[in-house]
Amino acid sequence: xxxxxxxxxxxxxxxxxGYTPAPRRGPKPGYSLEQIVDAAIAxxxxxxxxxxxxxxxxxxxxxxxxxLYRYLxxxxxxxxxxxxxxxxxxxxxxxxxxxxxxxxWARALLERSRRHSWLIDLPVRxxxxxxxxxxxxxxxxxxxxxxxxGAQDVMGCAVLVDGWVRSTASLLRDVNANPPEQVxxxxxxxxxxxxxxxxxxxxxxxxxxxxxEEGIEEADxxxxxGRILDGIEMLIDRR
Amino acid sequence: xxxxxxxxxxxxxxxxxGYTPAPRRGPKPGYSLEQIVDAAIAxxxxxxxxxxxxxxxxxxxxxxxxxLYRYLxxxxxxxxxxxxxxxxxxxxxxxxxxxxxxxxWARALLERSRRHSWLIDLPVRxxxxxxxxxxxxxxxxxxxxxxxxGAQDVMGCAVLVDGWVRSTASLLRDVNANPPEQVxxxxxxxxxxxxxxxxxxxxxxxxxxxxxEEGIEEADxxxxxGRILDGIEMLIDRR
DNA sequence: GCTAACTGTGTATGCCATGAACAGTGTATG
DNA sequence: CATACACTGTTCATGGCATACACAGTTAGC
Numbered sequence: 313x314x315x316x317x318x319x320x321x322x323x324x325x326x327x328x329x330g331y332t333p334a335p336r337r338g339p340k341p342g343y344s345l346e347q348i349v350d351a352a353i354a355x356x357x358x359x360x361x362x363x364x365x366x367x368x369x370x371x372x373x374x375x376x377x378x379x380l381y382r383y384l385x386x387x388x389x390x391x392x393x394x395x396x397x398x399x400x401x402x403x404x405x406x407x408x409x410x411x412x413x414x415x416x417w418a419r420a421l422l423e424r425s426r427r428h429s430w431l432i433d434l435p436v437r438x439x440x441x442x443x444x445x446x447x448x449x450x451x452x453x454x455x456x457x458x459x460x461x462g463a464q465d466v467m468g469c470a471v472l473v474d475g476w477v478r479s480t481a482s483l484l485r486d487v488n489a490n491p492p493e494q495v496x497x498x499x500x501x502x503x504x505x506x507x508x509x510x511x512x513x514x515x516x517x518x519x520x521x522x523x524x525e526e527g528i529e530e531a532d533x534x535x536x537x538g539r540i541l542d543g544i545e546m547l548i549d550r551r
Numbered sequence: 552x553x554x555x556x557x558x559x560x561x562x563x564x565x566x567x568x569g570y571t572p573a574p575r576r577g578p579k580p581g582y583s584l585e586q587i588v589d590a591a592i593a594x595x596x597x598x599x600x601x602x603x604x605x606x607x608x609x610x611x612x613x614x615x616x617x618x619l620y621r622y623l624x625x626x627x628x629x630x631x632x633x634x635x636x637x638x639x640x641x642x643x644x645x646x647x648x649x650x651x652x653x654x655x656w657a658r659a660l661l662e663r664s665r666r667h668s669w670l671i672d673l674p675v676r677x678x679x680x681x682x683x684x685x686x687x688x689x690x691x692x693x694x695x696x697x698x699x700x701g702a703q704d705v706m707g708c709a710v711l712v713d714g715w716v717r718s719t720a721s722l723l724r725d726v727n728a729n730p731p732e733q734v735x736x737x738x739x740x741x742x743x744x745x746x747x748x749x750x751x752x753x754x755x756x757x758x759x760x761x762x763x764e765e766g767i768e769e770a771d772x773x774x775x776x777g778r779i780l781d782g783i784e785m786l787i788d789r790r
Numbered sequence: 791g792c793t794a795a796c797t798g799t800g801t802a803t804g805c806c807a808t809g810a811a812c813a814g815t816g817t818a819t820g
Numbered sequence: 821c822a823t824a825c826a827c828t829g830t831t832c833a834t835g836g837c838a839t840a841c842a843c844a845g846t847t848a849g850c
Contacts (some may be wrong), residue, residue, distance in 0.1 A: 320736035329744055338827025339815045365806060378808075379829050387807065438725040441737060446745070446753050453752035463756055468774040471722065472715070475775070479714025486677040497559035498680060505568055506685070513692035514685050517702055535707040536714070539782030546781040577796025578846045604837065617839080618798050626838065 324392025328442035349397045361430035391434050396442035398428045402451035411541055413455025418473050418537055425481035432481050459548050469544055476536055487528050563631025567681035591633045600669035630673050635681035637667045641690035650780055652694025657712050657776055664720035671720050698787050708783055715775055726767050
């Protein structure tokens with residue numbers, strides 16, 4: 313594992329797998345990567361993603377922002393570690409059939425995103441490369457092993473369900489963020505603009521129920537997952 | 552439409568619907584909202600979302616960043632207008648059945664996101680409130696009118712398909728961003744860590760095909776949409 | 791013509807990520 | 821055991837950002 317090769321890896325990947333160059337001389341580091349990541353998570357939990365800055369994290373540890381750069385080469389790298397730690401390890405593999413397994417998987421992932429509502433804002437992109445995130449993928453693949461689908465289809469399902477969780481988490485957070493008087497002001501404002509201007513159906517929806525209001529029930533959340541699972545089931549039955 | 556009420560609206564909503572207070576005295580504004588929004592879109596197209604700053608937009612117009620605040624009260628407001636303009640108006644309503652309509656809708660939306668790859672990064676949250684975005688929703692509702700589903704289910708479908716488009720757009724962009732030598736470095740690095748450490752299935756997938764490589768075919772993109780449509784179809788047949 | 795409203799500019803503040811120089815510290819090597 | 825060097829955290833510094841404020845120039849309405 314050359315240094316050359318490590319430099320080509322996505323930021324944070326090497327660190328996430330424990331590739332931290334062992335120092336031999338000099339003072340002991342006062343902190344651990346884990347402490348720093350925990351402080352970052354605590355900071356985001358307390359003040360949100362926008363307040364997740366290097367100074368704010370450092371302050372929680374009682375050091376200066378620059379000291380963090382003795383442990384990390386960039387904020388981006390830190391965020392990769394934060395994402396891995398905050399999503400956390402996957403739950404125990406489910407025992408039922410593929411449908412039960414995927415349902416449990418999606419609910420568990422959604423649960424994590426509710427615990428840290430800033431998690432879906434982290435600009436951590438691309439395929440998973442860190443232990444926990446790959447663990448979630450392993451868990452999914454295991455849960456779908458009895459489906460009889462090929463590797464490519466199962467990966468397609470993983471991408472699909474993962475995307476659903478992130479969209480849903482984002483939706484849930486946004487909806488909960490709206491105070492009722494703002495929702496009312498919005499529909500009061502939009503109503504006149506929609507009527508008779510080519511927005512007939514939207515207007516009906518908005519006037520019918522409170523549009524975007526807190527009326528997201530558990531059933532609404534599960535609706536999309538149910539469709540996806542049915543669609544996968546149709547594929548399985550067809551083959 | 553009191554000012555009081557307008558202040559309660561989400562940022563940019565009033566502006567997007569043309570509520571711009573008509574000035575009576577003083578010099579003519581040198582620019583229009585449309586010009587500013589176009590400049591922002593050009594800037595993001597040219598240098599990406601990270602370079603979409605008030606100074607960079609203003610420079611394109613030949614003015615100072617502060618001058619923008621004569622037209623907009625915040626960057627957030629601008630981004631709402633940018634999102635509405637960059638997604639653009641919905642396509643003509645499709646003529647086939649609901650499945651053809653939703654397919655066309657999803658592909659059209661995906662096409663827009665490919666045209667402006669930074670679009671899915673815009674922190675424009677919550678339910679749509681601007682003319683074009685609501686137009687897309689109207690278009691979707693119209694396309695599903697013949698499905699026989701109730702309003703709540705149709706809205707659930709809209710949310711589901713919209714989420715799929717955004718996830719897919721994000722995936723496509725990320726995947727295309729990876730140079731091949733980095734992909735190779737990554738699988739070379741991950742391989743040894745996954746074998747025999749509880750990541751058997753992930754390891755198989757990675758070693759099998761190039762994991763995360765450019766190998767996303769059109770069929771892979773359509774896979775998720777196909778499952779979703781099948782799932783919706785099952786729901787329709789069941790009722 | 792005068793005044794007030796409105797424009798764009800210059801200046802300023804307080805954030806941010808990050809680089810560089812520096813002083814203190816403790817270990818490996820002489 | 822002494823010393824040099826690697827490594828720590830701090831201070832200082834840079835350039836970028838969103839945005840507030842005061843100002844000078846412009847023009848429509850009185």
